[in-house]
Amino acid sequence: MQQAIRQQLAELADEPYRRFMSSLIPNIGTDTIIGVRLPALRKLAKAIARDDWRAYLRQTDSRYFEETMLQGMVIGYAKADLEEILRHTADFVPRIDNWAVCDSFCNGLKIAKDHKRRVWDFLQPYLASDREYEIRFGVVMLLSYFVDDEHLDRVLQWFDRIRHDGYYVKMAVAWAVSVCYVHHPERTMAYLRDNRLDDFTYNKAIQKIIESLRVDPETKAMLRGMKRRR
Numbered sequence: 001m002q003q004a005i006r007q008q009l010a011e012l013a014d015e016p017y018r019r020f021m022s023s024l025i026p027n028i029g030t031d032t033i034i035g036v037r038l039p040a041l042r043k044l045a046k047a048i049a050r051d052d053w054r055a056y057l058r059q060t061d062s063r064y065f066e067e068t069m070l071q072g073m074v075i076g077y078a079k080a081d082l083e084e085i086l087r088h089t090a091d092f093v094p095r096i097d098n099w100a101v102c103d104s105f106c107n108g109l110k111i112a113k114d115h116k117r118r119v120w121d122f123l124q125p126y127l128a129s130d131r132e133y134e135i136r137f138g139v140v141m142l143l144s145y146f147v148d149d150e151h152l153d154r155v156l157q158w159f160d161r162i163r164h165d166g167y168y169v170k171m172a173v174a175w176a177v178s179v180c181y182v183h184h185p186e187r188t189m190a191y192l193r194d195n196r197l198d199d200f201t202y203n204k205a206i207q208k209i210i211e212s213l214r215v216d217p218e219t220k221a222m223l224r225g226m227k228r229r230r
Helices: 002-011 015-024 038-050 053-059 065-077 082-095 099-108 110-114 116-127 132-145 152-161 167-183 185-192 199-211 217-226
Strands: none
Touching: 002 038, 002 065, 038 053, 038 065, 053 065, 065 082, 065 099, 082 116, 082 132, 099 132, 099 167, 110 116, 110 132, 116 132, 132 152, 132 167, 152 167, 152 185, 167 185, 167 199, 185 199, 199 217
C-alpha cells in the first residue's frame, strides 16, 4: 500500500507548487517535498479513510512531507471512537517537524468539537512539553477548539505559563491570542494589559490583532500604542 500511495503522490506532483512550499517551510529539506496541492491530498486522504486506514497508518512512513500530511489527514477523516483517534494522534504528534503539518493536522481533528473535556485533558502534557512542535500542537488545538466562554480564561492562563524559545511556539501563541481577541475582545484586552508573555510574542500578538479585518481602525490605533518598546 505504501508504494502505491507514494506513486499516486508522485503522479500528483506540481513542480511550481513544490518550489513554493519549499520557500514556506525552510526547516525541512527541499528533496522531501513532492509538491502535491492540499485539495488533492485531502481527496486522497478521504479515499484512504474509507478503506483500510488502520493498515495504511501501520505501513506508511514519513520520508516525504506529503506522506506525513496525508497520515494526519487520514486520522482526521477516520471513523472511529474518540479513544482510538487519540491513540493515533499520540502516535502521530512526534512526527510533526514543521508548522504546516502541525496546523493541518489540528484543523482536521474535528472530533475535538464534540469531546472537549476529554481532549482538553489529552492536550495538557503537550502544552507542558519542552518540545517545540508538541507545544505548537497543543496551542493550535486550543485556538482551533477552545476559544469559547468556558475555556477562555484557562487558555489565556496557559499562554502565560508556556516558556519556550522556539520561533514556532511563539508565533502559535501570538496567533492564538489574536484569535482570542477577535472572539472575546474585552476579556482578551484585559489579558493584554496584564500578562506574562515575552516581548516578542506579545508584540506579535498585537500585530496580528491589528492585521485582522474584524478590528476597527480606532482600536488598531490604540493597540499600536500598546506595543512594548525594546
